[in-house]
Amino acid sequence: LKKLYFKTGIWxxxxxxxxxxxxxxxxxxxxxxxxxxxxxxxxxxxxxxxIAELNRSASSAKDGCFKFADIxxxxxxxxxxxxxxxxxxxxxxxxxxxxxxxLNIGLWPESYETETIVIEDHRNHSxxxxxxxxxxxxDLRRNLGETLAETIKDQPGLDQQTNGxxxxxxxxxxxxxxxxxLLENGKRTGDLSATxxxxxxxxxxxxxxxxxxxxxxxxxxxxxxALSGVINVIRQPSHLTQLDVIxxxxxxxxxxxxxxxxxxxxxxxxxxxFQLYFDGxxxxxxxxxxxxxxxxxxxxxxINGSGNLFYRYDRFNFSVSGGLYHSSYGIPPSLPELGHxxxxxxxxxKNHSEAKVEINNPLSFIxxxxxxxxxxxxxxxxxxxxxxxxxxxxxxxxxxSFKVDFSDLKWFKNTxxxxxxxxxxxxxxxxxxxxxxxxxxxxxxxxxxMDFRPFLLSASVRLERKEVxxxxxxxxxxxxxxxxxxxxxxxxxxxxxxxxxESWRVGAMAIKAFRAPGIEELFSDGPHLPSYAxxxxxxxxxxxxxLGIDLNIIYESNALFMKSSVYYNRIDGYLFTQNTxxxxxxxxxxxxxxxxxxxxxxxxxxxxxxxxxxxxxxxKLALSYLEGNLKENWIYTDPERQIxxxxxxxxxxxxxxxxxxxxxLKGRLGLEYKRGKFSALYSARFAxxxxxxxxxxxxxxxxxxxxxxxxxxxxxxxxxxxxxxSSSNIFNQTYRSHLNRIKEIFPEAxxxxxxxxxxxx
Amino acid sequence: xxxYIFMILxxxxxxxxxxxxxxxxxxxxxxxxxxxxxxxxxSGAVLTSYVRTDTAEFKAIELTExxxxxxxxxxxxxxxxxxxxxxxxxxxxxLQIVIADTSITDYExxxxxxxxxxxxxxxxxxxxTSAVFRIMHDDHADFESRPLRVEVVSAAx
Numbered sequence: 001l002k003k004l005y006f007k008t009g010i011w012x013x014x015x016x017x018x019x020x021x022x023x024x025x026x027x028x029x030x031x032x033x034x035x036x037x038x039x040x041x042x043x044x045x046x047x048x049x050x051i052a053e054l055n056r057s058a059s060s061a062k063d064g065c066f067k068f069a070d071i072x073x074x075x076x077x078x079x080x081x082x083x084x085x086x087x088x089x090x091x092x093x094x095x096x097x098x099x100x101x102x103l104n105i106g107l108w109p110e111s112y113e114t115e116t117i118v119i120e121d122h123r124n125h126s127x128x129x130x131x132x133x134x135x136x137x138x139d140l141r142r143n144l145g146e147t148l149a150e151t152i153k154d155q156p157g158l159d160q161q162t163n164g165x166x167x168x169x170x171x172x173x174x175x176x177x178x179x180x181x182l183l184e185n186g187k188r189t190g191d192l193s194a195t196x197x198x199x200x201x202x203x204x205x206x207x208x209x210x211x212x213x214x215x216x217x218x219x220x221x222x223x224x225x226a227l228s229g230v231i232n233v234i235r236q237p238s239h240l241t242q243l244d245v246i247x248x249x250x251x252x253x254x255x256x257x258x259x260x261x262x263x264x265x266x267x268x269x270x271x272x273x274f275q276l277y278f279d280g281x282x283x284x285x286x287x288x289x290x291x292x293x294x295x296x297x298x299x300x301x302x303i304n305g306s307g308n309l310f311y312r313y314d315r316f317n318f319s320v321s322g323g324l325y326h327s328s329y330g331i332p333p334s335l336p337e338l339g340h341x342x343x344x345x346x347x348x349x350k351n352h353s354e355a356k357v358e359i360n361n362p363l364s365f366i367x368x369x370x371x372x373x374x375x376x377x378x379x380x381x382x383x384x385x386x387x388x389x390x391x392x393x394x395x396x397x398x399x400x401s402f403k404v405d406f407s408d409l410k411w412f413k414n415t416x417x418x419x420x421x422x423x424x425x426x427x428x429x430x431x432x433x434x435x436x437x438x439x440x441x442x443x444x445x446x447x448x449x450m451d452f453r454p455f456l457l458s459a460s461v462r463l464e465r466k467e468v469x470x471x472x473x474x475x476x477x478x479x480x481x482x483x484x485x486x487x488x489x490x491x492x493x494x495x496x497x498x499x500x501x502e503s504w505r506v507g508a509m510a511i512k513a514f515r516a517p518g519i520e521e522l523f524s525d526g527p528h529l530p531s532y533a534x535x536x537x538x539x540x541x542x543x544x545x546x547l548g549i550d551l552n553i554i555y556e557s558n559a560l561f562m563k564s565s566v567y568y569n570r571i572d573g574y575l576f577t578q579n580t581x582x583x584x585x586x587x588x589x590x591x592x593x594x595x596x597x598x599x600x601x602x603x604x605x606x607x608x609x610x611x612x613x614x615x616x617x618x619x620k621l622a623l624s625y626l627e628g629n630l631k632e633n634w635i636y637t638d639p640e641r642q643i644x645x646x647x648x649x650x651x652x653x654x655x656x657x658x659x660x661x662x663x664x665l666k667g668r669l670g671l672e673y674k675r676g677k678f679s680a681l682y683s684a685r686f687a688x689x690x691x692x693x694x695x696x697x698x699x700x701x702x703x704x705x706x707x708x709x710x711x712x713x714x715x716x717x718x719x720x721x722x723x724x725x726s727s728s729n730i731f732n733q734t735y736r737s738h739l740n741r742i743k744e745i746f747p748e749a750x751x752x753x754x755x756x757x758x759x760x761x
Numbered sequence: 762x763x764x765y766i767f768m769i770l771x772x773x774x775x776x777x778x779x780x781x782x783x784x785x786x787x788x789x790x791x792x793x794x795x796x797x798x799x800x801x802x803x804s805g806a807v808l809t810s811y812v813r814t815d816t817a818e819f820k821a822i823e824l825t826e827x828x829x830x831x832x833x834x835x836x837x838x839x840x841x842x843x844x845x846x847x848x849x850x851x852x853x854x855x856l857q858i859v860i861a862d863t864s865i866t867d868y869e870x871x872x873x874x875x876x877x878x879x880x881x882x883x884x885x886x887x888x889x890t891s892a893v894f895r896i897m898h899d900d901h902a903d904f905e906s907r908p909l910r911v912e913v914v915s916a917a918x
Contacts, residue, residue, distance in 0.1 A: 388899070388901055433793075583907075585814075
């Protein structure tokens, strides 16, 4: 009944907002226009027209026409761009008494086509909110992998933690789990991928239009625990673009290393003030092949889809969405003496629905306000031999938020504030003894930017409270006193950038973040075969507190981009599952892993360079290095029992003891050749030996592997096609990733040939 | 007209959200055998045993080539109640023995006693191997023991 009240309350609130705003009549005007070739006079399709101040865009149809509805009076800058033509911008004045605005724009052809750009939604952020990593278009196609983590793993500072090919989670600057939030269309995924290495991320990159990595103040809008940042996968349109014609894209792909067949489609259909979007994807793979042989039980089957109906009415935007993600995948068998020699099968289902109401200019000082409600129903089961359900987890997540974008005020720009609440109902079954638990989170946050050019500053603050409520109070000598836990604190971040010259700029970012322990970290207790572990939580865990700083220097000119960053994160009570190095008393075949919170420091640097040697040839280099060290650790005399402060305290090691699962020095050197519609990229991926393994970890050797990607683009007035042929690990070398949980059993994938065909219509 | 469309859409949205609120059942937690040690007995005498990390009495079992061991019983140590127990077969518990090299030794349970916590070992040929004892609860192991060394010696020795 509570849930019913909650949902109904959200809707009543949304209706009240609509009713308030609808009392004020709208003076908005439509803009119609046409784009043509300035030399031939022919109409131009595929032109991107963007109104910067309103953050809205449209694309021209075959006849070169485009239109915007509901444009308020004011002065605007309109940017016009198309592949093969020189981009331009126009100033536009719309007066209150204008009945209709007509724009006719001529574009001059460029002497040659440099790169085909697929028209996509504009990003809704300012310069200071610019993502640290932004993967779209050709870069996204080139890197498109089986999982989100595989797709972005070669970006600076990023890596992936794997447990077989299917369950892979991104690692940014050595941090993963809850410290690196994964979002789809700006919303949390509602899955359990942050809690264990065998739990898959429920985002398929197949239909992603763009993947962004954001750190610092802008990231705190999504969680006080986003110390490492957020990775946002943009899949559905943001509806900044007003369409006149049906458009979409389709993908067909196959690869040799796991006999994969992959297909996807997404379509946007405009009808008057409506826009309907839907997409779907199917991925089927067989066992992965490595130079050491076939990696058994690694076949994958994923079907996913989503839909969105958008309706624009006067100053209101209404949107309803739904989506599903169904997957079955395998965890490879363990070594004979450990856990499961036949592997584990995992079946995962996630359904998601969402409703959003957005109001433009509800009050004079508010640009936009929106209220959002979404619901995610997640379930997965882990099946061992003879179809026995070893473990099952169900999580129902409800989330509601209200956000306001304020009008610019003197130096303050892009100011936004919001409130956010989330209810999670967690249930666990099978052999795991984790108690059924509810989790309630509440947060309020604010973000702003200040523009004192050449000095730019952004800042954010977030207050958050989390209640973890087990179904009953209990005492377990392994886990401790199971009871309701409350965590609350504030997080803040500030970022500045200073332009030294036109080409050089320096920046700094500082963050104070905190992370409350999750349900599984507090209360888990039992064998977890896919993780090859007997996991024991700690009901006494305290929250993790972090202070981080990041300094960077950037050089940017027409031919050269360079960025160097150094960072330092001090984490008090770093929460992680520690391999005690001892066997479980109950399951001697499994090692005992305990949840601990220990002081740690993670520091490192990143270097990135993109140099155009000639107009056709460019050099790319990305390099990352970090060190993660524990400043204290436990001596496990009796690891099965929960250690309390009265009995024992961590000892100060005095020396830096390496954290587990920290990536070594790694990088990628690439040479790209572009000519017209053809491009080729050769890359050498490399990593140094990781000779600083964590406790109970093995040293991992370094590697150097070679990849090649060729792409050709075929464009016509109404269709854009891309054909890419790529090969990774060309020389079929045996190499291992330090972040692979089963690296001792099997190396990384062997030589792979992949064909990717995409067309945009 | 647009208002009506909006209202219908909103209602459909709400219906969609509630329709998705299906309950996926997760089995409630069962009772599990909570063992942290085991011992093997012959006619009431303890042949070998260990509890947690205390392996002082965890001795190898010696068999004679071509002979069957006496009737052996196995018991487990309850961590919570600090006592030895034999799981109830009526509660779906059973014994599973995994022998690394069954050409050296193998086990046998008499007809009608399959899965019970009583067994015999056979010395098949001279050599050393190991045996792991599991408390199976339906189809999963609640407990898996340390590997027990089994030595088969020749009859002449």
